[in-house]
Structures are given as structure tokens and as C-alpha cells.
Amino acid sequence: MHYIRFLKQPRLLPSASAPNQVSAKITITTDLGESFCFETVPLCALLEIDASGSTSGGGAWRTLASADIVWAAKDGYTGVEVIIPAPNLARLRHGRVRMVVKARSDSLDVSAFENCWVQAAEETSGVVAVRSMAINLRPHAEQRPAIQALAERVFHAHGKELHIWEEAGESIARHIWYGPGPRDAGLILSSYLSFFSPLSSESGKVYSPPELPLLQTTLQKEEFQVLELGAGCGIVGISLATFFPEAKQVILTDLPEASEILTHNVSLLPSPTNSKISHQVLDWSLPLPTNIQNTRWDLVLVADCTYNPDVVPDLVKALGRLTEPGKAEALVVVAMKVRHESEAVFFDLMQDAGFVVKEKAKVPLEVLGADSEEIEIFGFMRG
Ligand SMILES: C[S@@+](CC[C@H](N)C(=O)[O-])C[C@H]1O[C@@H](n2cnc3c(N)ncnc32)[C@H](O)[C@@H]1O
Numbered sequence: 001m002h003y004i005r006f007l008k009q010p011r012l013l014p015s016a017s018a019p020n021q022v023s024a025k026i027t028i029t030t031d032l033g034e035s036f037c038f039e040t041v042p043l044c045a046l047l048e049i050d051a052s053g054s055t056s057g058g059g060a061w062r063t064l065a066s067a068d069i070v071w072a073a074k075d076g077y078t079g080v081e082v083i084i085p086a087p088n089l090a091r092l093r094h095g096r097v098r099m100v101v102k103a104r105s106d107s108l109d110v111s112a113f114e115n116c117w118v119q120a121a122e123e124t125s126g127v128v129a130v131r132s133m134a135i136n137l138r139p140h141a142e143q144r145p146a147i148q149a150l151a152e153r154v155f156h157a158h159g160k161e162l163h164i165w166e167e168a169g170e171s172i173a174r175h176i177w178y179g180p181g182p183r184d185a186g187l188i189l190s191s192y193l194s195f196f197s198p199l200s201s202e203s204g205k206v207y208s209p210p211e212l213p214l215l216q217t218t219l220q221k222e223e224f225q226v227l228e229l230g231a232g233c234g235i236v237g238i239s240l241a242t243f244f245p246e247a248k249q250v251i252l253t254d255l256p257e258a259s260e261i262l263t264h265n266v267s268l269l270p271s272p273t274n275s276k277i278s279h280q281v282l283d284w285s286l287p288l289p290t291n292i293q294n295t296r297w298d299l300v301l302v303a304d305c306t307y308n309p310d311v312v313p314d315l316v317k318a319l320g321r322l323t324e325p326g327k328a329e330a331l332v333v334v335a336m337k338v339r340h341e342s343e344a345v346f347f348d349l350m351q352d353a354g355f356v357v358k359e360k361a362k363v364p365l366e367v368l369g370a371d372s373e374e375i376e377i378f379g380f381m382r383g
Helices: 073-077 087-091 113-122 184-195 213-219 235-243 256-267 312-322 341-352
Strands: 002-012 021-029 041-050 061-071 080-085 096-103 130-132 150-157 160-167 224-229 247-254 277-281 299-303 331-336 355-367 370-382
Touching: 002 096, 002 130, 021 041, 021 073, 021 096, 041 080, 061 080, 061 087, 080 096, 113 150, 113 184, 113 355, 150 184, 150 235, 160 235, 160 256, 184 235, 184 299, 184 331, 184 355, 184 370, 213 299, 213 331, 213 355, 213 370, 224 235, 224 312, 235 247, 235 277, 235 299, 247 256, 256 277, 299 312, 312 341, 331 341, 341 355
Parallel strands: 224 247, 224 299, 247 277, 299 331
Antiparallel strands: 002 021, 021 080, 041 061, 041 096, 096 130, 130 150, 150 160, 331 370, 355 370
16 A cells, blocks of 8 residues: 655745745655655645634535646655645635645545455555645744654544544654554554444445454454554554444553654544543553553454564563463454564464464555555464
């Protein structure tokens, strides 16, 4: 899958000759940002306005102006300038304005989780759209320092929308490991979970994902408790809490660096989802926090956390502590995109720790202009 990202946040052009244009620079990369999109992709950039007076979340957004742009393979090295003329911006006294950049073709859209399965079945690719923060409309406004810039991804299923914010600094490199934007494995696991939601209508299911019976049985329990490790921006746990009213408690965990973005994303959740979801620091290399150690987890979710062999031993130790003999039989669900042979160490360590792969599924993932990939989802249990 590919992700549109802002290399330069949208801003009102300060030039006197073009006072009413909003400019940004975007790139299209893979989930880790380690490779650009080497295919031509027609894009559409929209300037949207919310005149509702809301200052956070929600709002009533409508399109103010738009521009078509084309991403070409060569653009990877420089990014593409997006310029949207917006003559009526000068008259704007109130309201928020943001930029949305998305693929022009609906078939590339992945905002509807269902499309992940349509794309998997039809062997087509996805490009994830991006939304900016509210743009500062003062002509000579200082650019936000990169560290403070956020960008939003929006996904939906069964009439519910997920708003997942991520850091959007100008250096994608620092986001490779801790860079809590959604990744392919997290996105596919989220859409997989949403497929089995009791909120889904059977008639809407055109394509079926592969079966994972133990996971499906857990999701059908009258009540269940879920812990996510290495949650990043929180897309997986937030999806679960949103699409499964039966989830009694969902705790998203990560290192302290992710707390700010997790707090933000959890704070946007509507009631009653927000009453059962929370986040907490859990460092795999340290003893478990007492409340987490003392809870009988039904499901432990781990997405895209296994590709750094340096920290995998700590991850396996944390999973071991969570499923110590005498505790409830938690199902540990691990979603990953195998990127390198060195990742096999995860499976060796899991086996040494007494975990058995009880079920697994593969989801094919086409990538525009590159070789196809695969997301694998494993269900592990102890003993
Ligand atoms: C590649 S990201 C995956 C994020 C998210 N699960 C997803 O799929 O979008 C890996 C996550 O593992 C977290 N992580 C790395 N080392 C960790 C540790 N020792 N303890 C807890 N979390 C850790 C990182 O902070 C990062 O958020």
C-alpha cells in the first residue's frame, strides 16, 4: 500500500503576486517511508472549510477549491508541489481550512475498510489519502515546527468513522520505527477485525477475508478484554473498540514517545467507545504495570512490531509475562509484513517461550509499481 504524506504543510503563499493560493508539498511512500511510489498516480487536492465554529474534531466541512495534480515516478526524489488557487480565501473571516490530498480513482481508495478486501480479491492497490491540520491563514504565518505538525487519516466501516492522527514532520526517516502513523499490517488487521463486527450487515459482505476461527470466537464472546502492544497511533485497538461493543476494556500501550499521539487519538473517540478505551505506557523491556499484569486478557494484539530483531526478545518476554501459566488463555494475534529473513527470530523465540501457532492467514497486498507483498496474521497461544 502507499501513503500520501505532507513534506511541507499547507500554507497560504506569502507572495504579493499570488496572495490567494495555498501551497504544500507531498510525497507518496510505502508504509515505512523507505521507498517512493514508482507509478503515475492522478491525485486530487481539495481545500475544505468548516464554518461551524468548532475548534476541534468534527465540524461541517465543504469543498472551497480544488486542483488536480499528477504524481509521477520521478517525483519521489523531490516531492510534488500542490498549489490550490482560492480567490475567496481573502474574504474568509471565520472558520477552519484544511487540505485533503487523495487519489482521483476510487479504486485506489482504502478509506473504506471493505475496500481492503475488494483490493485483495481483485489484486489492485491502495493509496491512503491524507488530511492536513487547520491551515494558518495569516499570510506571513510561521511554519509549524516539524515536530508539532500532525496529519490525519480517515477510515470508515459500518457507518462509523475512525480519525487517526499521526506525526507529519518533514523528516520521514525519524518515523521509521517509532513513527506512529498506521502501517500496512495495522491497517489490514484493523479492516480484518471490522469485517467480523456485529455492526456489519451480512448483505454488505461482497468479499470474504480468510478465516481465523479462534480470533472470530474471541470476538463473539459476550464480553472480552483486549490489550494492544506497540500500538503506535492506535489504529488497531481503536478499530476494535469502535467496531465491537462487547469489548469490555481495551488498553493501547507503547513507549512514552507515543503517549501524545495516542492521547490525541483516544480523545477524539465518541461515547460510549471512549469509556472503555485507554492508553498506558508499557515498555517490553520492563516489568508489566501492575494493573496489566493482574488482568486476564482475552486478546493481545501486536501489529507490525516484529521487524526490528533488536527488540524482538523483549517483545516475546512481555508476551510471556502476559500469558504466564495460571492466567487466562489469551489469544495473541500478531500481524506482520515479513520484510527480512532476520524476522524469523521472532518465531524461534516464541517457540522457545512455549507459544504455539494455532492459526494463521495471509492477505495479499498489491503495491503500485512494485512487487506484490503479503500481510500475515498469526494466532498464538501458550502451551
Ligand atoms: C512499526 S510501529 C507499529 C505501530 C502500530 N502497531 C501499527 O501497526 O501501526 C512499532 C511500535 O512498537 C513500539 N515499540 C518499540 N519498542 C518498544 C518497546 N520496547 N516497548 C513498547 N513498545 C515498543 C514503537 O514505539 C512503535 O510504536
